[in-house]
Amino acid sequence: ALKRYRGASDLEQTWEESQIERARFSYGSKNKKQASDKDYPLVFENQIAFIKASVMDGDEFDDKKSHDETTTAAAAKATAALDDKLQEERKTLPIYQYRDAFLQAVKDHQVLIIVGETGSGKTTQIPQYLHEAGYTKRGKIGCTQPRRVAAMSVAARVAKEMGVRLGHEVGYAIRFEDCTSSNTVLKYMTDGLLLKEFGDQPDLAEYTVLVLDEAHERSLPTDMLFALVKDLARSRPDLKVLISSATLDAEKFSDFFDSAPVFKIPGRRFPVEINHTLAPEADYLDAAIVTALQIHTKEPPGDILMFLTGQEEIETAEQILKQRTRGFGTKIAELIICPIYAGLPTELQAKIFEPTPQGARKVVLATNIAETSVTIDGIKYVIDPGFCKKKSYNPKTRMDSLQVAPISKASANQRAGRSGRTGPGKCFRLYTASNYQDLEDNNVPEIQRTNLSNVVLILKSMGIDDLINFEFMDQPPPEALLQALELLYALSALNKNGLLTKVGKKMVGFPLDPMLSKMVVASDKYKCSEEIITIAAMLSVGNAIFYCPKDKRVHAQNAKISFHVGDVGDHIALLRVYNSWKENNFSRQWCYENYIQVRSMKTARDIRDQLEGLLEKAGIELTSNPNDVDAIKKCITSGFFPNIARLDKYGSYRTLKHPHTVHLHPGSGLAEVLPRWVVYHELVLTAKEYMRQVTEVKPAWLVEIAPHYYQMKDVDDPALKKMPRGVGRIGKELVCF
Ligand code: CDP
Ligand code: MG
Numbered sequence: 001a002l003k004r005y006r007g008a009s010d011l012e013q014t015w016e017e018s019q020i021e022r023a024r025f026s027y028g029s030k031n032k033k034q035a036s037d038k039d040y041p042l043v044f045e046n047q048i049a050f051i052k053a054s055v056m057d058g059d060e061f062d063d064k065k066s067h068d069e070t071t072t073a074a075a076a077k078a079t080a081a082l083d084d085k086l087q088e089e090r091k092t093l094p095i096y097q098y099r100d101a102f103l104q105a106v107k108d109h110q111v112l113i114i115v116g117e118t119g120s121g122k123t124t125q126i127p128q129y130l131h132e133a134g135y136t137k138r139g140k141i142g143c144t145q146p147r148r149v150a151a152m153s154v155a156a157r158v159a160k161e162m163g164v165r166l167g168h169e170v171g172y173a174i175r176f177e178d179c180t181s182s183n184t185v186l187k188y189m190t191d192g193l194l195l196k197e198f199g200d201q202p203d204l205a206e207y208t209v210l211v212l213d214e215a216h217e218r219s220l221p222t223d224m225l226f227a228l229v230k231d232l233a234r235s236r237p238d239l240k241v242l243i244s245s246a247t248l249d250a251e252k253f254s255d256f257f258d259s260a261p262v263f264k265i266p267g268r269r270f271p272v273e274i275n276h277t278l279a280p281e282a283d284y285l286d287a288a289i290v291t292a293l294q295i296h297t298k299e300p301p302g303d304i305l306m307f308l309t310g311q312e313e314i315e316t317a318e319q320i321l322k323q324r325t326r327g328f329g330t331k332i333a334e335l336i337i338c339p340i341y342a343g344l345p346t347e348l349q350a351k352i353f354e355p356t357p358q359g360a361r362k363v364v365l366a367t368n369i370a371e372t373s374v375t376i377d378g379i380k381y382v383i384d385p386g387f388c389k390k391k392s393y394n395p396k397t398r399m400d401s402l403q404v405a406p407i408s409k410a411s412a413n414q415r416a417g418r419s420g421r422t423g424p425g426k427c428f429r430l431y432t433a434s435n436y437q438d439l440e441d442n443n444v445p446e447i448q449r450t451n452l453s454n455v456v457l458i459l460k461s462m463g464i465d466d467l468i469n470f471e472f473m474d475q476p477p478p479e480a481l482l483q484a485l486e487l488l489y490a491l492s493a494l495n496k497n498g499l500l501t502k503v504g505k506k507m508v509g510f511p512l513d514p515m516l517s518k519m520v521v522a523s524d525k526y527k528c529s530e531e532i533i534t535i536a537a538m539l540s541v542g543n544a545i546f547y548c549p550k551d552k553r554v555h556a557q558n559a560k561i562s563f564h565v566g567d568v569g570d571h572i573a574l575l576r577v578y579n580s581w582k583e584n585n586f587s588r589q590w591c592y593e594n595y596i597q598v599r600s601m602k603t604a605r606d607i608r609d610q611l612e613g614l615l616e617k618a619g620i621e622l623t624s625n626p627n628d629v630d631a632i633k634k635c636i637t638s639g640f641f642p643n644i645a646r647l648d649k650y651g652s653y654r655t656l657k658h659p660h661t662v663h664l665h666p667g668s669g670l671a672e673v674l675p676r677w678v679v680y681h682e683l684v685l686t687a688k689e690y691m692r693q694v695t696e697v698k699p700a701w702l703v704e705i706a707p708h709y710y711q712m713k714d715v716d717d718p719a720l721k722k723m724p725r726g727v728g729r730i731g732k733e734l735v736c737f
Contacts (some may be wrong), residue, residue, distance in 0.1 A: 114126070176606060220446040243260075284430050530622055662680075
């Protein structure tokens with residue numbers, strides 16, 4: 001039977017549509033008219049000066065012939081039918097020439113490292129070649145991706161190339177969504193999901209080949225998989241293991257896998273001219289926008305890819321670009337602005353693949369999702385401010401944070417390379433040549449900069465108890481490991497001997513972070529599992545429930561406030577949003593009227609449905625207790641008691657256990673209330689360290705719920721008497737007294 005959750009079908013359609021659009025685009029861009037750039041007036045004052053630093057040579061771009069060949073091949077393709085065209089397109093990918101050699105190498109070796117430039121066909125072709133060569137006769141081929149969006153889009157693309165329906169022979173599985181069926185032989189999935197499957201079935205008997213893709217990203221689950229798969233390969237000589245990476249530095253992978261051979265796919269990259277600024281830019285966002293306009297008015301046709309750090313920045317850039325191009329009139333070509341970031345609704349994501357109309361230019365505003373996981377055709381110019389958001393874990397404060405930080409040299413080169421995929425390109429770095437020299441060579445693997453509690457719980461559930469001697473490619477910091485163990489112990493998931501408890505076993509059954517799964521498990525005791533799984537589902541959707549269009553800010557704010565009446569806190573507000581939507585028959589219209597994102601709500605519903613099924617498996621009864629708000633809050637506290645903060649006299653907060661100053665997020669419904677004691681879902685570090693998704697708690701609960709973690713003196717310290725008794729306003733200023 002086709003396993004699929006509600007909502008997956010319209011998702012699939014959007015992706016398929018986007019793939020068709022993309023296919024059309026590759027015709028459209030070929031006959032774009034060369035626009036003259038002479039009559040463009042200067043439309044901005046603060047020009048950015050660049051110096052040409054170097055030309056990054058294409059590996060294989062040695063003769064003009066190869067360029068001509070591609071152009072002719074492309075022109076020939078444009079007249080063929082869609083399916084033929086796709087088959088032809090497959091043959092133009094760099095990997096195609098090495099198909100036989102590759103299959104021979106797989107035959108000869110159990111473990112193989114594959115290295116090839118982004119866009120050379122690794123992700124889409126390797127599983128197909130193996131399928132064509134018969135590796136799916138006895139089982140599946142699994143291919144992992146660190147990013148959900150990549151797993152979904154690649155599966156859609158491969159299904160199209162093979163002429164099958166997505167979810168049948170070719171499918172994908174990501175957390176909360178399984179779009180595969182019993183006849184699926186090519187399964188694209190997130191690395192986290194394969195890790196989970198390892199827990200359920202340690203020999204992964206249904207797979208004949210595992211491809212660990214995007215290995216260079218060194219994401220935490222991929223790193224865990226390296227170790228587990230290496231071990232598995234010893235006991236399953238029939239299993240083929242492929243490690244695929246976009247960086248040329250594959251020695252490390254090879255060393256780790258007992259000197260496994262490296263299969264290099266020579267790239268077909270065109271030269272890229274690298275430009276650096278003469279002096280550092282104070283405001284990189286503004287510099288990026290000015291540069292985009294400079295390119296638009298002065299450079300020959302070709303689309304622009306601008307790397308920004310996140311949704312907010314992308315939206316700001318979009319708005320400013322729209323403003324500044326408004327006055328252009330007819331003399332200057334149209335500039336089409338396309339944002340892409342992970343949380344962007346799927347139907348809008350398709351826009352980046354749409355053909356650029358003749359005479360117009362497209363500027364794609366992307367997070368580093370466009371660095372290696374998503375390939376956008378037609379890019380000729382790259383603008384690289386040199387920053388991205390990086391997750392980091394501070395063992396001192398025990399906090400995970402997402403922070404804007406300089407990229408690595410490896411990332412800078414990847415970014416530049418995006419402009420030279422289909423012809424010679426130009427990269428504009430908004431930093432100096434010496435700034436570039438100061439960048440770190442490579443990204444620090446995630447395992448060394450994140451909270452490890454989730455993977456420790458998974459490893460424990462696999463019976464791997466000696467984590468200190470576990471064979472990681474790069475060791476995690478011992479203190480981070482220790483703290484993960486401590487947290488799991490505090491949550492009662494592990495006992496004193498570090499072994500999984502009954503609670504821990506139940507927690508493993510939920511595809512959630514340990515604190516969330518503990519909260520769900522605790523709902524049994526507080527008889528409010530209905531409400532808690534709704535809250536867990538809404539929190540899992542992330543930060544994309546409320547929608548605030550810039551031109552309707554007041555309306556959107558008022559709609560949001562209506563869910564917070566009574567200062568119930570953000571968790572209960574999320575519960576109210578979901579329940580009202582449900583009462584309104586999951587209506588789309590209701591979402592529009594209340595400035596709620598439909599897509600996020602649908603995702604929340606899918607997640608909720610799945611959690612409901614898992615509750616049953618864990619033997620937790622479905623019970624509802626909607627009027628006992630305290631029971632719900634206590635249940636939240638059961639999972640999140642390590643995240644408690646109390647108000648200080650400056651109107652900011654101090655975390656209770658490992659004291660540290662934090663602030664209420666301005667988006668919180670309690671931002672103006674400032675309760676004395678709060679529990680928070682997460683911390684985000686932007687201008688300040690903010691607590692996001694916050695609910696008021698009573699200090700007495702802490703001793704009641706987590707007596708092993710908090711003692712009376714923690715919540716009743718004489719020093720705490722200095723806490724403000726209340727909060728008021730003088731004019732616009734919030735004051736404590
Ligand atoms: O994995 P690698 O970066 O080596 O390449 P790939 O993802 O297999 O991409 C090969 C080709 O497929 C590229 O030309 C992409 O433009 C195309 N592709 C696509 O059209 N749609 C996708 N969702 C993924 C790839
Ligand atoms: Mg790839």
